Amino acid sequence: MRANFWTDLLDFIAPRTCAICGRRLSSTEECICIKCLCDIPFASFHHHPLDNPMARLFWGLFPVERVAALFYYQPQSPPYRLIHDLKYHYAPETGQYLGRLTATRMVPHGFFDGIDAIIPMPITWLRRLQRGYNQSEEIAKGIHEITGIPVYDKVVKRTKFKGSQTQLNTRERRENVQNAFYLKQPEKIRGKHLLLIDDVITTGATVTACAEELVKAGDTRISVLSIGLTKG
Template sequence: YYLPHSPSSGIMLKMKYEGRWDVAEDMGHIMARECGEAGFFDGIDVIVPIPITKKRKRERGYNQSYHLALGISEATGIPIADKAVERTVYNGSQTRLRGYERRENVENAFALRDAKKIRDKHVLIIDDVVTTGSTIMECGKELLKGGAKALSVLSLGYTK
C-alpha cells in the first residue's frame, strides 16, 4: 500500500536517530488511519515489527519499527507479537550498502523465538524503511518457518 502523502526525510531522521520514539508512534497512528480507510488491515491477525539486536536497542534507546507498530496497534486493535522473531546478528548499518551487500548483511540475521504467537495467522511485518526488501525477506522466512499462513508488509518509507 502506498501512502499518498509520504513523510519528509526530516521526520524519518528524527524518528530513527534523534530519540523521537513518539514521532514513530504518531506516524503509526497516521499509517493506520490512511491504510485502514482502504481496508488494508482486514484479515490481519498480528503485527510483527522488524526486530533490532539488544545491543542496537541499548545504543538507540528504542526500536523505531516497534513504535510504528505500537501506533498501528493502538489505532487498529491488532496485537503485537514483538517476541516472535529475534534479530540475532547486527552487521552494521545498511545505509551505504548496495543491494547484494544488503542481502548478505542480513542473511540468517533472524531467529524464530515464539512460533505459537504467529502460527496459522496472517502476520503484518512493520519496518521503518524498505530499500531492497532484504530485511523483510529474511524476517519473513523465519515467520513462515513458524507457520504463519500469510505475510503482509507495511513500511513508513521506501527508497528506490
C-alpha cells in the same frame, strides 16, 4: 480532535513545534503542521496492495500478501527529518504518530482486514540500547491504537549486527542479513496472517530475511507495511 484548556495552556508554556519545518504547532496539529502534512509525497500502494512496485520487491522471495508504504522517501525530502529524528534523535512519539497516520489513511481501504497480529521488525539489543527503543515497535503502537490489532514483539529476534546497510547493493544486503533473524515463538504465529512493520524499505532484503524466518512457523500469511519506501 478538540483541544482543551490544559492543552492550550501547555502549548503556551512550552510551545510544540513542527518536526519538519520547526514552525509552532497550533493546538489541533499533532507532530507536524498542516502545511508539511500536505507536502508529504504520499504513496498510494494501499489502493493496490497485492500488485504495486513495492510488492514486486518480494515476489519470488517469499509468499507475500498485501504491501504498502505511507510515503516515498528521499534524502532531503520533507519527511526525511521525521525518519531521521525517529532513528537518531530519540523521538519515539514521532514513530507512534506515523503509525497512527498510516493506519488512519489505510483502514478505510481495508488494508488491515483479517490481519491477526503486527510484527515490528526486530533490531539487535545493541541498537535498542543506543536508540532507547525499537522504532518499528513505536510505529506498531500507533497502528495498534487505531486498529486494535495486537503487537507481537517477541516472536522473532535479531541476532546479527554488521553495521549499516546504507552503502551496500541488493546482493550484499541480502548476504549481510542472511541468518540475522531467529524465530522464538513459532507456535504463537502458526496459521496467522501477520503484518510485518519496518520504518524504511530500500531493497527489501531485511524484510525478506525476517519473513523467511516467520514462514518457518508454518501456515502463515505475511503482509508488509513501511513508513517510507526509498525512491531509487
